[in-house]
Amino acid sequence: MGSNKKRPAIPPEIRSYIDEVAKKTAAAVSEAYKPLQQPQNAKQAFKNTEARLYALPVLKVKLKDDKEKIEDLRTYGTPARSKSITRFSKNSVRLDPEEALEAIIKDKEAGIETDQHEVDILEEALEIIENDQYYESVSGRYFEGLDNETIAESLGCDATTVWRNRQRLIKSLAVRLYGTAAID
Template sequence: MTTIQDYQDKNKHDIKYYRKQMSKYLLTYNQIKEGIQFKEEDIKNLEKEYFEVCPAVHKVNKSSSQWTIEDKRKYMADKIKAGIVIDKLHIKQIERCLLLISKDKYYDIIPLFYFEHNTIEAIAEKLFCDVITIYRNKKRLLDKMIVCYFGASSILE
């Protein structure tokens, strides 16, 4: 018989999992922001007379029921708006985490690595420090961001 403790131990993520997730979030941060703009354009396209050219509409046509054009417009607009809300919440949380670490001496490691896609070696040259210092402080800053984004449960054992 499985106990609650066994279940919790089996499903508990270690800090490496959270670092991987936070890295993924940071690497896709700019794309998600751009994606919001594309989704907002899709909503505008839904309102046009020839809205069937909007890529989002073709997903609705898989249904076997007969939808009116207005039903399709409303359904897709609502679906796209829900996605925008989720994306904006995610962006806002990432920005809060970035703000939390913004006063740190080594803050520039995060944007240089994740947003500008510099190598660790290039960052070390730019910040006039050792590669090990970059690795250590990148990990430390990520850990701060993890607690901000995922909460204390991410570090509790």
């Protein structure tokens, strides 16, 4: 797998099968995110915004890990008994190891694109509040796991002020992320 030999061209029917699997995977990932993307009301939009903020640091680590996995797959190929290969050989189309590897990589890349899109959306939304004097109430809580008292000490105010301003900032983010569905 690690040699510099030129790979043979993948037949069009196999290429289309690989593309189909990648599209199905992207659609499944997108479907999994729908509950977070379509709130019914302002309260749900607020909760969804919080859930997405809590997930952001973990999602960034996952992206980094997934990109490393793709590089490992490209360098070393799949393990001899990879479960991900069987996923691509259950249908009537049988893939050789090179084709299966390509399908696994495309599948992983589709997931990375979806995750990266979520990170980009959240980071863009955070830009609208990053200059607020109480931004640390958001970053401290969701990205560092700090409690209101610790954040309050850092900001030189009381915990209630931290809580109230974080609520205000999360509502702003919710409107940015969900539009009018996030307005009370």
